[in-house]
Amino acid sequence: MPIRKLKEHFDEINKLRNIRALLNWDQQIYMPNGSNRIRSEQIALIQGLIHDKLISYKTTKLLEHSRKDNNLDLIEQAYLREAMKEYEIAIKVPNRLIKRMAKAASLGQQAWEKAKNENNFTIFQPYLEKIVEIKREYAKKLDSGSTLYDSLIDLYEPGISSEWLTPIFDTLKQNIIEILKKIKSSKEQADKSILSKYYDPHKQLKFVLELLGKLEFNFNIGRLDKSMHPFTSNISSMDTRITTSINENYLPAGIFGTLHEYGHALYDMNFMEEIRDTILSDGASVGIHEAQSHLWERIGRSNYFWNYWYPILQKYFPEHLAKYPENEFYRSINTVQSSFIRVDADEVTYNLHIILRFELEKEIINDNFPISGLPELWNSKMEELLGIIPSDDCKGILQDVHWSEGIFGYFPSYILGNLYSAQIYFNMLQKHSQIKDEINNGQFNNLISYLKENIYQYGKIYRPDDLIKKITGIPLNPLYFINYLKEKYFQIYKVPLKS
């Protein structure tokens, strides 16, 4: 059967990707610095092997034959769809362009780091110009959307266009700005100074391990390590590794970072047997993957979660928390505040940071907006959205690594993650209202079962838009997220719901 052969062929490609993931993981966790250059050559070699396999005559033939098969089941159709997609991308984009992009990105990252260190955007500017030029050409070759930017979004969020995103983001923008205004004018401001005391890193790690144990993170097929930036690596269906970055002077970094990566890992660890170690053993999209990490982080920021965990945390850090009331702790981890840096932003303002980037990326990719004007555009959008102006470019346009790596069209997935997860969570509570109580008592079984059954097991079988409809019965709707924010934060900041 051609579809079986196609699957096997792409299983090898998947294995090579797993190997690439190990090379990356090792580079960040273990590899001595001296080997950086050679490691990137090793990764490029694997990358090249993947590319060669994708565009090979064998792929062409197998796809051709599989497409003639009218008796494909649901999973086989998904194999074919994903294989087709990967093949088309590989065929459309010439190797020469990929190499140019890789080189520009590598130089771009160095320049970005330097620009960031010296707080000087002009160092980065010519490199960014080059990257954008190549990226636009790349998008032209892909030609999979009605605009150039759409072709890039499609890489991460299949089937989603900027035309579709724009009204959703506009709704979100209006609502969040309004919510933010109300919070700012409340007299009940939260205080997060308790979180910035010294918390012994060993104890933080122990707490995080206790948490993972209770959440049934399977250490027989996974690991937790420390790294500068937390991430999740899928090295095989039986080997998913997460990392955490513990900050001794800021408690939330370790706890919520771990919960976030745990959410990613739980997804990767629970694909159904049939699709393990295939090209379907991945999230339905970047946004759906992000939804899983957001969902767990969101649970981690809830009062019912801390009802169970706060007394335990107090025992780890009695020096700070013994006398600190639970409700105040809960408020402290949910402080809302306009700030400059995306990754430090709270649940409310975070989305405005993303909308800013989405609007800028659209201009850059579709309208070739002059790069020299970007810092100014950034700052004026910051003022418009968050009411604050960055004092320098480090706190503004230079803060994210993405563009220096040539990644455009990725940012929207972060918001989509929030939206998907709010809608899924709402649906779950509707069907299983007892889950909140269970979390309250430190029980996660039913929650995990729901996620496994409705989302995790399917991996990439369904496209994200089909999956959200399958789970919740309706297409993606930003109101669930807006309602979630209002309900939670108006209560914390004592804003009347109907004001």
Place this chain on the structure above:
Amino acid sequence: MSVIKELRERFTELMRLHYISTLMGWDLQVNLPKSEGTAIGRSEQIALIESISHKKLISSKTGELIKKAENEKNLNIIDSALLREAKRKYNKAIKIPIELVTEIAKTASLGQQAWEKARAKSNYNIFKPYLEKMVALEREYAERIDIGPTLYDSLIDIYEPDAKSDWILKLFNELKAKLVKILNKIEAADSDAPNQKILQKYYDPDKQWDLSMEIIKKLNFDFNRGRLDKSVHPFTASVSSMDTRITTRIWENFLPACLFGTIHECGHALYEMGFKQEIHDTILADGSSLGFHESQSRLWENIVGRSQEFWSYWYPITQKYFPENLKDYPEHEFYRSINVVQPSFIRVEADEVTYGLHIILRFELEKELINNSDSLSISELPNIWNSKMENLLGITPPDDAKGILQDVHWSSGAFGYFPTYTMGNLYAAQIYKDALMKNPELPETIRNGNFSNLLNYLRENIHQYGRIYKPLELIKKVTGESLNPNYFIEYLEKKFYPVYGI
């Protein structure tokens, strides 16, 4: 692009794949989560890289490049070594059909499981059928490689190019007589014999780790391009020419395990870290042979690491790590305790004197197994083993776990590997003698905790060249003389007679 450059790049790609597969192996032993499925997944990933690599190696393109390169005139020494090694790899690969490679891999995997079980139950019969099969497969393999003159020679050549079994036999016979003589003298010595009791106390594992770290730093192990980790069996893995990783194991009730295990692997790593830039990432970025590689680990572990000079520097430091055991224990007694000589059953626990006899036993058996398997009954092996033990070491294993079942090698098809351990000792002694002749100040520098002079000598004369020279050429180039076992004997006599008051 010149032909030789193209050839070099093709094999560099193969080398990169090899490094990647080595990393996967390292990760399997150091990091991998414990589930069985995880290990299976990893072995599939390794198999994929190996099959990609094999296909590249035997492709007609490789053959053409080699043929063209052979017509090139005036190749410099590195390029001709590159061509030689490329040809060697290519010829081996095309001579062996993929079915045989797969069959050996499969039998090795089953054989290792059977061997583990057999060893645990001390029941040779569990392992016997797999050994029989493996011997037959290895014979077929040797027939196809056909380097000769005997089948066993073809297998030795995999590990020690150009070393013929006749020549090894002659070396080993000479060695055997002299080792037995030394052993007899030591056993007959009437002065108070040293013992290992002091080493068998409790030594805090964290402190053992810290001490090992301190030692290898001082030995110039470069942490900017290397790591030390823990694993069940210590090993060295280069995962790029700028990234050499060693592992160690810690036994809380036996100090030497971690200490000398780490120094041993550090010796391997220093070799790998010392290749000249020009051969980085090429197929020449490897030891000249297994024996040569082993000479470097044994030189640091035994000749340096178990010497008086070494401990004259390190003992006061070690005492500070473990005052509870060592504060009042004299340095000289400590030195004697790490140099106890005693016939014992297990090769990996043997001392410098008896170790060679363990190897000679295996060499003699292997040779028969591979060359004359028709006349040698595999059922008889345990008996032959035991009578040889009696003969060489004067002791008889109480069971097969302490006899024929102790080593993993044969279960995985590694016949012809054992002799390289002893070759390593011989190379090391000859090299060290030369180093001392040219740098008489070495013992003094070691006494002062300076290991750079010795390392510089090794770098300059051996390490930098990687696989450019073949082992028998290299030993001659370094010392001006062919391999001569007398240096090793001389070393043993000079060292162990005083330890035993002879």
